[in-house]
Amino acid sequence: MLIKLNTPLEELMGVGPGLLSKLKKLGLGNVHDLLYHFPTRYEDWSEVVQISTLKPGDTNTIQATVKEINVRRAWKRRRMFIVEALLADSSGSIAAVWFNQTYIKNTLRPGVIANFSGKAALRKQNIYLSNPVYEVVGRENENVIEYGESQPTIKANTKHTARLVPIYPETKGLTSRGLRYLIQPTLEELEPQEDFLPTDVLTQNDFPELDAALRAIHFPQFLEEARKARNRFSFEELFLMQLKVLGDKLALAREKTNSIKPDAKTLKEVTARLPFQLTPSQGTSLKEIIDDLSKDRPMNRLLQGDVGSGKTVIAGIAAYLTATQGLQIAFMAPTEILARQHYATLKKLFPEFKRGLGLILSKETRVYYGDELETEFKKAQFVANVATGQVAIAVGTHALIEKGVVFDNLGLVIVDEQHRFGVKQRAALIKSNRDGVIPHFLSMSATPIPRTLMMTIFGDLDLSIISELPSGRKNIISKIVAPENRAKAYAFIRGQVRKGRQGFVVCPRIDSEVSDSENKMASKWDEVKAVKDEYNKLKHHVFPDLRVGMIHGKLKTAEKAMVMKNFTEGQLDLIVSTSVVEVGVDIPNATIMIIEDADRFGLAQIYQLRGRVGRGEHQSFCFLFTESQSETILKRLRAVLTAKNGFELAEMDLELRGPGEFLGSEQSGMPDIAMRGLQHPTLVKNARAAAEKLLAEDPSLERHPLLRSKVDDLAVLLHLE
């Protein structure tokens, strides 16, 4: 019977409960998983030589007959067993030695012919093979061997020796050798696959067909063959992702929505009332957004810009203009502190806004009616006011998408730091419109995302970029601080605080390798512990004379808000926090950013953290504390000091750490192979071009059913954030 890709692994020959549980540990459930468990590298045992040519230090393969094999105890360490064999070919003989693997004796009986791959070593003038990999290829009596010049004489279909040998990600009790035993016969008995990649895509990119690619990536003849196969698999995932995002984009473009056309006068008034002039790229972004809003199909746009570049102002204007057209706006932020801040910003920008500017948090709701008139509401009443349209702009956290919040006439959804929200939440917000009309969508992000990633994960979004900070911002003086200079740095910080400035101390998040929930909890506690320890150290030992606060994930929302309020009002000099607590808070008097164990942060993350200072009139400082002496790490950190912008660092981060680290593994359900593909801009570009071309010919993939179902599977798999 032929094996299918969806055959469960327990149905394969030789897979019992023990092996099955180990396979499960590697995340492998069926044949598809197994065959997509790709080697990380190959051991090159392809050169087969004669025994007489072996030199100490060589790593090669020989084909030889076992002449003798014995087990003995080691002289000094009596609990260790040594297996010793005498191997011979036509050119000579050599000893091979294994430690503690006494079972080898049962396989390598005298008369057995096997390949031996390994390193030749020297002991007391004698050359021997140390711990070689072996693979039986025949028997002396059954196979007539003519020892000739060229080896091997018996050309077997080997998997462990005499070839490029795949090395896999392993787990305890399941080695690469074990995986090869499983994968090779599976490949041989696999039913032929119909390739879901269109033929012209294959030929254009010089990719092998699916079946050939699977064989080539596991048991290649040449490395080049493996490389092509690997590229194909990376491409395949990127291509499917492109089909998904571009398909979504096409589908959205077919929807109808309210066109929002503010008159020129209103627009002029709004911008004239701002206490500053928009920067050029703020102007361009605003224009792009207004152009989109005026169309009768939904906008789907991402507004990107560094922290403090003025995104909120632009989003605020878009919200205001939408409200003047009689439509509602939902403005969602990832944390209560940010929601409050956006609410305050809008109040300040549009003090005469009388159509109801609402704030909804988990335990608090209020509405501003202009002219300093503000009312607190019970949540039910607030929700009712949203439903009747009496709240025109609703700013809030997740509370905005809780059950029961329905908009009368939602025209625009704005989401801050959308990568923190799941696709589902975004969809929920879009659907909360009473008449089911899909609103315009604007998302904002200060996270610099490398282009390849942008094109892939957010490939369905149009992009506006605010590329400069408002003028008048001062350069942030940044320093890497070695342990011996810590005291000096602290003294300097004290001096700044005496002058009335404030600062943040950020501790790294302790990431747990394991992703089950128990360990996540543990890592969350570790994180809290790190913050508490640092807080105690600073408060009691380093700065007993200063007012130090702390903020972390385990504090209640109200407690967090209190700390932030105290800080904003200047009743705290320093706050110690984790990196995740707040992005984008705007506190102009905060001029000091201290990052503890800076080497444990991503570059883009450090850059973003630093963006929290330097927002006011005073000179700001950023201190990167590190214990590391490694030149690579220091070089990496120095890049933060010289980088022109966050994007540059993001690209660097992606290159240095790989997309898994960059995105955070839980942030994306992206397969590893696709992640690696992201590091090859050309591959991403080609995948996008191929997807665009195909969708132009066949927009809903009707003529490519196999591909269609693959894309649908992917949609389920990806819970991209």
Ligand code: ADP
């Ligand atoms: P972001 O949302 O990108 O982090 P904000 O919109 O919150 O940035 O703006 C940060 C600060 O800069 C705010 O205090 C805002 O009032 C101010 N700001 C925004 N645009 C400008 C500008 N063009 N000129 C001067 N200040 C500005």
Ligand code: MG
């Ligand atoms: Mg912001």
